[in-house]
Amino acid sequence: MKIFRLEKSINLPITIEECWEFFSNPKNLKIITPNYMGFDIIDLEYTKMYSGQIIKYNVTPLLGIKMRWVTEISHVKENSFFVDEQRFGPYKFWHHKHKFEIIDGGVKIIDILDYSLPFGLIGLFFHPFLVKPKLDEIFKYREKKLIEIFGRL
Numbered sequence: 001m002k003i004f005r006l007e008k009s010i011n012l013p014i015t016i017e018e019c020w021e022f023f024s025n026p027k028n029l030k031i032i033t034p035n036y037m038g039f040d041i042i043d044l045e046y047t048k049m050y051s052g053q054i055i056k057y058n059v060t061p062l063l064g065i066k067m068r069w070v071t072e073i074s075h076v077k078e079n080s081f082f083v084d085e086q087r088f089g090p091y092k093f094w095h096h097k098h099k100f101e102i103i104d105g106g107v108k109i110i111d112i113l114d115y116s117l118p119f120g121l122i123g124l125f126f127h128p129f130l131v132k133p134k135l136d137e138i139f140k141y142r143e144k145k146l147i148e149i150f151g152r153l
Contacts, residue, residue, distance in 0.1 A: 002124060003093060006113040008139045010146060011153035013106040020079045023098060024049040032142040038066060051076050054087070061090055062134065092116040106153045111139065
């Protein structure tokens with residue numbers, strides 16, 4: 001199984017507490033996800049984020065095909081990081097670590113996404129011109145929205 005890695009970071013002029021308040025609330029994911037993704041949380045226990053929390057979404061990642069996506073918050077360290085892992089969805093493997101580091105004047109947000117595609121060689125074939133560009137586009141949108149909300153450091 002081929003596992004790909006995508007790493008992105010952005011520095012924002014906010015406190016670690018403000019950062020954690022925003023990113024640890026799954027409802028805010030819709031704000032920083034492109035509208036065409038059809039992102040909609042359909043089942044979420046609205047409590048403070050915790051390890052073992054299950055979140056169910058509807059998404060439309062490609063070609064207008066609506067899919068169910070189920071993730072688990074597998075690890076949480078308040079004001080430091082959390083990990084979401086796919087339990088059911090479009091990827092064969094999905095492990096997304098969200099890290100938060102205090103820097104001069106703000107916080108550095110670091111995303112480390114390890115993922116694998118389904119369908120063997122077919123999935124590998126589509127990765128460089130369909131999946132990877134789509135993930136890059138989603139994270140670029142996310143960066144743009146975060147700058148609109150919090151400003152740039």
